[in-house]
Amino acid sequence: MNKDPYKVLNIKPGATKKEIKEAYNRLVKKYHPDYYKEKHMKELAEQKMKEINEAYDYVINNGVSRQGYQEDSYQKNNSRSTSSSSGYDYTYIRRLIQAGRFSEARNILEDISVRDAEWFYLMGVIEISSGNYNQGRINFEKALRLDPENSEYQAAYRQTVNGYFFSRRAGHARTDTETCCQVCSTLWCLDCCCEGSGGDFITCC
Amino acid sequence: MFGYIRPVRNDCENYLFKAQYCGLCKTLGKRYGQFSRLFLSYDISLLTLLWHALSGKNFVYKYETCIMHPVNKRRVKRPNEIDQTAADVSVYFVKKKIEDNIRDERWFKKLLYQGLNKIPMKWNRETLFKYDDLDNLFYQLERMEELKKPEIDELSNCFGTILKKTTRYASRQLYIKLPDETEQFTFFLGKLIYTLDAFEDLERDLKKWHYNPLIFENKEVILSVGKTEEVVKKIKDKEKWRLYLLLDHLEYIYSLFNDCLGVYRSEIDGIISKSLPAMVYRVLGQKSNCQKKGVLHE
Incomplete structure (x- = not known):
């Protein structure tokens, strides 16, 4: 049903x-x-x-x-936030979802017989991304029912009912790509540019 | 069902969209006769603009007058094969809409649509865009409506698939290589159009007791609350998250391929970020920033 x-x-x-x-x-x-x-x-x-x-x-x-x-x-x-109660390692499925390979991720998930909070959460993400919004919402609710304290599940449910699930995920993806190297190189460039006007944050260069 | 994507008026950036709209109108006239120009829709214009932007072809203008604007010459896109395919798609969708109305309507309106379907005009004789796959999807949608399916996701996904496959077949006909996300974008655009249609028709369908998935999805609201206006308000409040999520989803998918749009990007950006939310707020009976200023095309 x-x-x-x-x-x-x-x-x-x-x-x-x-x-x-x-x-x-x-x-x-x-x-x-x-x-x-x-x-x-x-x-x-x-x-x-x-x-x-x-x-x-x-x-x-x-x-x-x-x-x-x-x-x-x-x-x-x-249940734990990083590992699952069924003992199944969901890292590969998470990677598939991140890569947008939803049907592959769904096939693997459907073969898992013990369905814990993480299973319902990941299935919810797949359903919502495939356009089955109601099923996605129901799966998030089930995940929350099994693990009410999990902040990731709470955020996913809240973002779904308030309609900003995808923009938040895109935001996270963007911040993930801003690596430490990028931040350092930006700071170094800024420092070089400001040296002429008296500012010198990194004194060695 | 079509006609939900209307550009924001006074937006100096949407001259491309207007030129595309006029170009498609002229193509329809030339290809299928003057009467077929009534089939023009904003939604197909957006699809055409998208196909054009992703094809890498130049957008050539000319200045012309038309029946609606006989004095002032307007900027019109010089039609090319993309507009011709878009005109074929428009005619195909309108014929499907007429078939749908023949099934739904009664008495006078049914006769009117039956007559319209039998007029020996060019648009009625020739079907240049025809795929069995699309016909099957329309049949599936029709069956789901007949069975009074309560899941709006299932129905709107079916309509989304129709628009997605239309884009796929059109790009094959035109030999255009589209980014993978474009099909996904048109799928969710179709889903949004179907959902908006269900929201807008809700009050009328409740009064006339026509099929609407939102009615069957919210049986308990209708069985517990008395007045139609109250029921409509409650259902819209309960289900509006779908529209907000759809807008968010569309914007996200659009952001994945908007770099490929080149000079057309700012134009289509405006439609996605202003026009679509404005239409959603209008259907929900709320006022967006654009509507407060009264700048939406009616």
Whole structure:
């Protein structure tokens, strides 16, 4: 399904079976097609109910409640900003993404069975760069849910919803290319130019 | 669907765009008859200017009058094979639009479009730009709309692919080597055009209950809120991040190849950095700096 099931049901990932059922019943009461008289509203309500049922089935079948909570917390405890909880080294995938080779990076990511916060973050970057904005946003949300403290994931989500994801990334790329050598050579040139007017920052040349 | 990229008026830099627009208009007239000049759009003009800039060919002017400006001579680009291909593309898109309207409209309007489709005019007889691949993509888009798909990304990506492949086929026809990023740029330009169209038609589609992906993407808003105006405002507020992100994305991709544009760069820079944001703000009902001064072409 294309929407985040937890968001559709308006529950937190650690919710118990009882909480999930309560949320489901609440939504069924609100959006049941029989409550709407107009034909098109009925049609919309039917679609909404389909979405709610799919989300409910997904959450129940994917072992949330106690088991799901344990899985989530396991990943939270083990995740680091540089390495992943699954033990997979994502450096190569990051390089592929930086080079704009999104389909290759996506193929490698899809073969990884254990999906941790880093996996969702990188998949989010690929989805957004390929034009699937909603999927990208959902993946960032999942990454943040697994590792809420990670500043990189927080920034990516914030930049997406505020619409400056790419300009910030381009900004980072530009600053990366400004190496120490470039800064030193600029300073040296400036110093040479200013010597005539009395300024001499680097005295040896 | 087209017509969202309008140049900012009083901008002394956009004389190239105006000359391109007039040149394309004249080419349409000569190639497909005077009636086809009504099919002219700003969006195809931008694409043409982009193709021209990347082809490395000279931009030659002449001063001419036309039906709309019979007294003052205007600067017109001397048409070349790029304008001819662009005119073919314009006619192809308009024919697809007419087919789309025949499916969507009812009664009088449907008859009108059916009649338009059968007029034995030159533009209706000849299709010089025709690719099965593009026809398939239009069919896919049509099927997705029929199935009332709720994912606006899927639909807008399909339209983006149409524009991307159009650029690819046009460059092959013209033997122009385009930078890799150009196709990506046209993909996101198409995505922006489709998304803007969905935003602009939202109120009308809600009242007439026509298909719009934003309606199906935001079912809960429509089912919970009563008045149409309120629903439109809520959906626009909820979904505007897509448009902002698209603008940002387009600017980023444009920055990857704008060095190749040579003397045309400042002209196209102005369109990307001023005209596109102005259109997004207009559709969202907000005022940009350009609009506050009332300088947008209407």
